[in-house]
Amino acid sequence: MGISVTILGSNSALPTSERNPTAQVLNASGRFFLIDCGEGTQMQLRRNRVHFGKIDHVFISHLHGDHVFGLPGLISSFGLLGRTNDLHIHGVADLEMVLRPVIDYFSRELPFKVVFHHINPLEKELIYEDAALEVATFPVEHRIPTVGFLFREKPKERKINKQMCDFYEVPLRVLPKLKKGEDFIPDSGGHVPNTKLTLPAPPSVSYAFCTDTRPLPSVVEVVKGVDMLYHEATFMSDQEGLAYKTFHSTARQAAKVALQAGVKKLLIGHFSSRYKDLSPLLSEAREVFPDTEIATEGVTFEI
Template sequence: MQFSVTILGSNSALPTSERFPTAQVLNASERFFLIDCGEGTQLQLRRNKIRFNRINHIFISHLHGDHCFGLIGLISTFSLLGRKPDLHIYGHEDLQRVMQPQIDYFCREISFKVVFHSIEPSKSDVIYEDEKISVETIPMKHRIPTCGFLFREKPRKKHVIRDMLDFYQVPLKSIPLIKNGEDFITSEGEVVPNEKLTKPAAPPRSYAFCSDTAYNEKIIDQIRGVDLMYHEATFLDEKESLAKSTFHSTARQAGLLALKAEVKKLIIGHFSTRYFDLDPFQQQAQSVFPNTQLAKEGRIFEIPYIPNL
């Protein structure tokens, strides 16, 4: 029942000697969704002991190199390791156009299929869905078409209370209906309300990944109340005008958006290479939104599973 984000790269375009370009992994119940794939992502996956064969879906926010230059190396390594399952990559329609020739050239005997899914970053769409999770795009405001990604667990079925089922002699075939919220009618015709037989399931968890973007209140409605939000904070407040002109955000702006969107926790990252000491980022964001943490390579942010007992 894990739901956690591992930071593989925290930096903006120019890597430093210690900070990698953007890449993260969302672990949703041991299924791993890779989000962006800067140069060195495969190395960072190894360092963080994330098994390659758990990754079947990769989401690319936009086609700046610091968010996708690690793709070809990762695909090539997957192939050298003899991977079999399809690999699904979600990104702007140009992604396939720039990647396919590289794959064709460098991975001539590729052992698996790379399936590109073209997304339209300017609108919010559900681009992935399975029985446990959905992924929506979040339109970002950047120099080129860019989107964030909103991962939401699906609502779980209710938990039945075993003792009450026994007491009312509920037959097995009725249990799925009760889990779905229906009342139970005994053989004597007594209506037992669902609330007597069940406990609510743990609330679905959610993660919003927002990078790269200028400060943009238009996304607030979509991400309102998420458990965890990553928001880029390329600059400190002193560079607000530079942030604006390059379509990036400051640490304080990230905090402000977190506050207005009533998210529960904020991670900031995508730090400009000009900064060595990152503590001021945390301070400036926390001055607006106290529950802020810095994205740093290897950090894991977990959203606990809290059943309503």
């Protein structure tokens, strides 16, 4: 149970021999969600033993190639593998305009439907919801319309205290109501408070994905208190001018966002290919926010 994130790609526009463009896969209690899909994503999915058939939703932050070039090939592979369940792709409206002709030309006989869900990059929106999870977008500041994603578990049910339920002879039919917080009213009369019969629910966790962007006060407000924040850190602080010009952030700026938002853990990624050694970026971020980690490819972070 819970959420984990596996890093598939952590570099910016130019891939290197050691780092791929941006992609992550989020596992929410066995439901898999792909976040961005840079070139090489399907190979990274294989290396990390992620079952292709379990990915039903893809979230694309924006239409720069290093976040989307892997998608046509992945869709084609889904078809060759005999996938039949629908694939849902969430992105700005132009994503369908760009991708649909490619699908129609190269993958015209897919055994499944590709369903596009258009998102408004200028507004915060709830774009996905199931019984246990919500996914919302929030605007960020980049050269083209771009969004971040906030994954948040819904409140969980309370746990049954079997020993106390046996003591009060609680019928099995009542247990679902107890999990939802209701008290127990025995047929013989009386009243047993829910807190005597249950244990507190496990905490719900949250994950925020924020790339590519300048550091923003509005993002601080959206991601306040999340359990884990992924924030781009394309450059070190000696390149702050270049970061601003290209609508990116430095490692120090990413750490300041995490500090101001009071998040529990920070992952930094989307590194410029100029950096062969990432330890200086990590050190710079940790000077501001100690609980920072590099979004290292192939590593799974439990939330």
